Amino acid sequence: MTQISVPWQPTQPVRYGLLSRPIVGVAVFIYRMAAPFVRRFPGPILIGAVVGVCLIVWLHALTYAYVDARILGAASVSADPAAAISWTSPGTWGLPPSTVAALIESAGGPAAAWSSILGYLLWPLQFSLTRDLLGLGGLFGLFNLIPIYTIWWERKVAGRIQSRLGPMRVGGWHGWSQSVADGIKLILKEDLIPDGADRILFRAAPYFALVPAGLAFLALPFGAAYVFRELDVALVFILGVLGIEVVGIIMAGWASNNKWSVYGAMREACQMVSYEIPMGMALLIPVVSVGSLSLSVIGEAQSEGWFSWLVFSNPFTFVAFVAYFIASLASCKRAPFDLPEAESELVAGFHTEYSGLRWAFFFFAEYAVMFIVGGLASILFLGGWNSPFPASWGASWSDGILMQGLKGLVFNGPIWFVAKCVFFLYVQIWLRWTLPRIRIDQVLYACVQVLLPLTMLLLLGNTLWVWASMSDSPAWAGVDRIVTYGLGLIGLAFALMFPAIAAYGFYFRRRLVGNLVQDAMPGS
Amino acid sequence: MATISLNHYLIVGAVLFCTGLFTMMTKRNAIGILIGVELVLNSVNVNLIAFDRYLGPNRMDGQLMALFVIVLAAAEAALAVGICINLYKNVATVDVDRATSLRG
């Protein structure tokens, strides 16, 4: 590392946000403590973390289900007036812990001391406020983790695509904590505001971009029971909050008082407003098929395995899935639609003048939105949290507890959902490092003259298809079945293509990538 | 005060209405006037939905009315912004006081 000498002293010390020093201090302290272990056992720690998260998720679900079915269910059956809990009437704080313990015992749980401890432990879970706070904590953690690790992953994928390694140093194992370090750096960076800027709007804009992205998680179901707020209009709600994200970006661009920023902002506004329409119409297609705007209902409708996924329901949904994916790329301004931040033309677009944490907020928003559009794609088209196997293979109360856990992990739940979202994140990253950026007129042409009529036709076609399916004609049902299976097999071929290509690449890695792999690639 | 009644919402609607009117009366920017109009329309919507909720639940007429108002407002905004841009093209400003070519 070369040291650069400073020939003059700054006139006044740079001021940081008050929280930045403690945050960085805590982070550095944790890292110092953990570093030796992380150095030595990076792989086991990573795998352990994944498994741990899975276990926590599963335990959480099991506990809730237990409380709902065995304790509260039993309480509602019994004639206990205390079961009518009211948050508003003080004095009744739900079932007292002793009752909870008794219920646990009567349900066949452990007796005596253990049950009383369990009673106290499970007591708070009967209040939805407790559950809300727990859920908020989980969502907040997820909201932070997604951008951090997607950015790291993006850099790794970019490196692999460009035949280099990407971040390798920070954290020891393939630079796994590179993004954390970047985050610390960004927190410490100074908060710059240009002279001619509209100060208030400049400072407020990142929040306007960040908050909607976070809000969308509130209505996004990660599983049949893993949804923070079950909304009957969840889809419209998510589309709405994603739509208002653009306001933050326009504010940022305008408040910067910089023409590149304004250009970026106007491109973003133009692009978002136009692509929202085909995106919304493409999303309406599964809505028509299922007949509900609730994401949970739509997800549940696809629980009968691979061929029940809506993307294979008929040719129109199949094409609509592709149309939606393209429109969603545009709506989270990813390549090839990343004109608002085109570095070759607009310096950095709307965030040219931003630095530090405010700059980071925009990226948090962008990566969170990537996750959300991937999530919408998987819920509306690819079965959501359902595995490709029928739901009847999944866990039931009659199974043993270990079997329940195992089946719960394999056949259902957030694991599948997150895996599908991660797959979509990967595709978005892959496209970004593969496709060239297109011009703004091409962007608008593609929307107005291609995607919009296409999605309109698809919506019409799908509606007719659904209408025809309503007639209970066995002939039509046969046609429907044949089409579904045909499309399902095509999709299966696509899905199998990925591991096949990966295996091919791995087998011929030396020829394909060269010497690089001999030193650093895993499995070399 | 702890129970939220219809009047609470109606007063919010009234405030929105009056501020919208005030905006329409005092802004010289054409788009500013448009913003005032949007506020007024929102006040109407708040009233409609509040009435729907409190006076005729499950009839949904108020909500549907509000839906139509939103549709109309979107249409109106699109046209009005187009007109503003044309105004800007013709008189190089959006100050409505300077668009006086029809004045005697």
Next chain:
Amino acid sequence: MGEHFYEILLALGVLSPMVSFWILVFAGPKLGKPTAGWTAVVLGMGVPLALATWVLISWWWGEDSVSRAALTENAFRFHWADIGSVPITLGVKLDSLTVAMYFMVTFVAFWIFVFSIGYMSGHSDEVDGQSKYSRFFAYLSLFAFSMLGLVISSNLLFLFIFWELVGLCSYLLIGFYFDKAYASAAAIKAFVTNRVGDFGFLIGLMLVFYQLGTLDLDQAAAVFAEQAATGSGIFSSDFSLFGWSLATVMGVGLFCGAMGKSAQFPLHVWLPDAMAGPTPVSALIHAATMVAAGVYLVARVFRLMTPDALMFIALIGCLTLTLMALVAIVQVDIKKCLAYSTLSQLGYMIFGLGCGAWIAALFHLMTHAFFKAMLFLCSGQVIEGCHHEQDMRKMGGLRKKMPVTCWTFFVGVLAISGAGIAGTTIGLGGFFSKDEILAVAYVRAFEWDDAGKHEVHDGDAAHALGSTHPVTGVRLVSDPVQNAHGGFARAEARGAANAHGEDTQHVGHDDSARASIFGTIPALPKWMFYLALFTAYVTPFYMMRCWWMTFMGKPRDENVYRHAHESKLMYVPLAVLAVGTLLASYFLFRPLIADAATAATAAPLVLALDGHEHTAAIGAAHRFLTFGVGGAFIIAFLAAIAIYRRGLETPERIRRALAPLHLVLVHKYFFDEVYDVIWVKGCLLLAKVARFIDTWIVDSIFDMLAAATERIAAFSGLILDKHGVDGVVNGVARSSTDFAGFIRRWQTGRIRHYVIFATGVATVVFLWIWLAGASNADAAVVSAGM
């Protein structure tokens, strides 16, 4: 099969050409020359044809007559909207007639589409530097959509909509070469003439809507029958026009639409001119399908017809068929000749419907569609091969240059002439259909006793037999034909008639009530039958003349003969249609139509005719007529060959001998001239008269007034105004200027000032009313009006 399987398939078949239309409209020029055509062939007609075949097979061989009736009964009706209290339903009229018509239209149209690709490929059709190729196929697709929609409509309103759509397509396609004056004039003529008919149609429609209270075909028929039985509604009116009741006016009004579309007697003038369009269009629209739509309409509303209306229909049909057949004799343009023959055959169909020969008329419609489409395609082949020469006098001897065309044309000639071997079941389409119409007409004219008693008797017998002896669909419908020609036993004929017995039973209950209203079903005037019979002799004559002049004899124009050639792509459709003419009509269509006849003709006027009671009387008439007409084609053919055998000298001599008659015929009875004199010149004359009145009377009055005013003004201006009034006025003006200056300050021209003023006033009024009303406690209480 599923509950609404047929409806869905038929509706999909209607939508497919629409898709093709939109594709061709938006992407047509990009698709280029052959691709656009093949798009129309595959999407516009291939898909409907496939679906139609599927439907036809499942319908005819997959269902028995009971399940067919059930399907017809339970057909899906989509409640679309309400007009007042009248629900407008949208659905598919599902019965054998629809299936047959649908199949016929798709089959014929498909081959014409294929033919069109060959026909249009040779045209330099650029207008303003843009090719009209894809536009042609777009129009064809739109036509296919409209026509199929018309066929399946269960509701008169939708039928009318599609009716107008096919009219539009016809207009567009006649005027396809709109850069040529005659084409656009012909298009306008067709459009305007059709509007005249549609005006009547609209009146009929309104009467249906107003008097019967429904626009659904089945419901309207049911209401009509009920009103006829009870003498209420449309029958209770004391309205009378030419001695017609309101019900008759309604029927005649509906028929007016058919008159326009099917080019019946006074409104026939547009069809010959419509030959200005491309020949495939003439084949598809102006011979096979669209013009038949009028016949189809009459068949569909047959249940709404009173005896008087049917008599009117028969009269119009009879006039058309005779007059047009005569004109066809003198035509020298090959397409015009075919056009007049089309008119004549349409006249036959309409005449048949008017006589009550429902099955025979529609059977004739089907067979005619096949052979007339084929004839037109042949003529298109000839015209295309001869470099757009249409004059038959310049042709001749073409059989060597275009043999396939020649012999397929000849098959068409045989079919239209009703060629067959008398007394046997061997013959071509016209042999059965035309003769059957004539047979029914004969019974109506000669054996009708104005009461139809014998028919009721036979109906009872049929009913008695029918309950014990159900007959399968295939058998029963082929029976009457065989009965007529092959002399089957009389009992079998009864059994056949019995297949329709359910209906006889159905209407039998209100027999006496019906008799009170339809007490006398008039016999057909005998001259009508004679004219139709006469025309049966004329038809083969002019067809043979046409064929002979074109293909036989010696070449008359060296230039034309040298260039004549055949296009390979184009004679595939010819061959297919020729085979279709030979086979399909005989084996398929008559049974299908007979199957539909039961329900579709359940008119108050239960004619003991045709499908219902194809009994001894008609059977005998048919047998008798077979020998009367069956030989007609031979006689007429021989006559034509005798005259035209040696080129044009003999005809020329005959022409000179019969010069006045020839003049009348060549000028088509001076219809165009009369219309020109009455309507066009009349309008011009009216305009001239109006102009004269305007110039000489109105203007002079005003001039006089002006002069007088001038005088008075001079007086008042000099004396009164200057001295007396001006002073007052100036004073008023000055004060109003001052006042206006004050007012004007409030009229700032600024939006927000207006908002301020308006809101200020509204606020004051609001506060005033509220404060005034606050004293009255009741006024402040607002009820939500639950």
Next chain:
Amino acid sequence: MPYANDVNNDLFLNRMIFNAMANSTHRTRAEGLGLRDAALIRCAQTFDHSRRLKPAAQGRAKIFPALDCLRWLNPVVGLVCLAVLVVWGPGASSVAAADTLASDVAGVTQAVPGGVLEALLFYLVAGTTVISSLGVCIAKNIVRMAVWLFVALGSVALLYLLLAANFLGAIQLLVYSGGTLVLLIFGIMLTSKSPWVRFEPHRLELLGAAVICGALLVGLCAALTGTTWHGMEEVMPGTSVAALGRRLLTVYLVPFEVAGVLLMIVMVGAAHLARQEK
């Protein structure tokens, strides 16, 4: 620790470039900088589009210096308020279960079942609405107005959620905040010559408008509170989207179609207005 070094180096470089930019104009020569530093400064100026940048804290009048140390609370409080609003807003009214999976098993309490918390939420939202609408009419800058309008629209959407009109709330977000408002901002950007151009109305106009609107507001509020409403005594659960849609496509079919036609006409009109003059 290589990673800490990385951070420090980066930070250091950043700070140096920054200070160079901040002080470039009057210090380059005065402080006798070397050529290399001057080049660095020029480079920084290029990136800066020749505009001076200042650190956030500079040049701002500190009215309450003692309170300034609490400024980090601003976004935190804002976020917490927003989170409370949005998180508990949709749950505030128990949505009809027609379309939803009944995830709450018997006994699980509703998030905010009404009463005190609902009142709290209402006052929060209504306060935001009132403040932002006042912001709209007080703001001089047109973009500020638009941002205030954005806040007003968002809080009105929350009011809808409180009124159990979930669908309307979501539509308000989607159409109004995400569509109409962006359109307005677009119009603003296309028509403003400079962000700071203001058109001030006359004082008398302001006065008149204030008096009229004040009188109207007072009158309306008084009239409202003095009115007795005869409606349902008990508030029913909200309506489901399915019911709304069914009603829209049956009873309200004609207005629905007319609205469609209207939108089509507007589309044509907007396209006509926006077309290029030849």
